[in-house]
Amino acid sequence: MEGVVELIQWFEKMEIVFSISNCSVENQIKFSTFTLFVGALTWWNSYVRTVGHDVAYAMTWADLKKKMTNKYCPRAEIKKLEAELWNLKVKGTDVIGYNQRFQELALLCVRMFPE
Known part of the structure; x- marks a missing residue:
């Protein structure tokens, strides 16, 4: 990935x-x-x-x-990223890390966020 x-x-x-x-x-x-x-x-x-x-x-x-x-x-890798995005959670109090990963995944999973 x-x-x-x-x-x-x-x-x-x-x-x-x-x-x-x-x-x-x-x-x-x-x-x-x-x-x-x-x-x-x-x-x-x-x-x-x-x-x-x-x-x-x-x-x-x-x-x-x-x-x-x-x-x-590959489509299989994108599906893994989409699953990660759906299941993304804040770890402890690391809101900054969560936000950064969310932004990365949102860019990669364009089908989930058309516009």
């Missing part, structure tokens, strides 16, 4: 960088995929070789997020 959290955080970071750098929509995929490393970079390079450079870089940010979510956030 750690990888799921890291992926969501990467999405958020990229969107903030797009905003503060005024990154144009047509450059978002080039910029964001440049920041990939290890397994994600291998996955991306394989995808580019399969579909071609022009097709890969013509995809939208929403499409890339969906592809990466499908690859790195």
